[in-house]
Amino acid sequence: MKISLTLNTATAQVQLRRWGGEFRQQVKTAVTRTLQQQAKLVQDDVRAHVASRLDVKRSVFLKGFKARVYDRDPARLPALLVKSAIPWAGIHQSGGVVASSKGKGLLIPLHGRIGRKRFKVMVQELMRGGNAFFVKNKRGQIILMAENIREHDKVLSGPKRRYRKAAGVSRLKRGADVPIAVLVPRVQLRSRIDVTGAVMDTVPKLAIAIEKSLLGLGR
Structure with a gap:
């Protein structure tokens, strides 16, 4: 089960190309830093959701749900990936x-x-x-x-x-x-958890945090 949350939209890419190299890198750095700061909060929210829906006996199951930031491609905005290290965890999501x-x-x-x-x-x-x-x-x-x-x-x-x-x-x-x-x-x-929904619930908070990190750039 993999849920990818990314800000790599066509509009964002066009805007980055307009901004140019130096400012573009500033934006990319700011977004990456903010996502890294917010990743643990997203991860904690997902784990709390799973714990509330399942009778989890072993903490390793909850710890398998992780949020990681990927920023390997210099031409693209960073992405936040939420996934579980437990191969069969997805069946609780989909049934x-x-x-x-x-x-x-x-x-x-x-x-x-x-x-x-x-x-x-x-x-x-x-x-x-x-x-x-x-x-x-x-x-x-x-x-x-x-x-x-x-x-x-x-x-x-x-x-x-x-x-x-x-x-x-x-x-x-x-x-x-x-x-x-x-x-x-x-x-x-049956489907018992909604990790996708739990991640999407964090999007407004992520958007606000990223917006704050971008204020003042380029001025």
């Missing part, structure tokens, strides 16, 4: 369908959240130990289960704790089945 690339379905953890890598390791360990099996519940859902046995107390500690909390029970008996995840063919995600 979409997530499906397995191999067509085998997706395992979605039940009763709480768990990191992707940690969840993968847990499932692999249960399968290697022969303590992972699928059942179909009354609603027709395919559920990955594991048995509450001593050998897997450590790996099942998280799922058991979350399941007890969801089921309202204080203790699970030995041998009881613990639901781990649900197997689904795909996941439909």
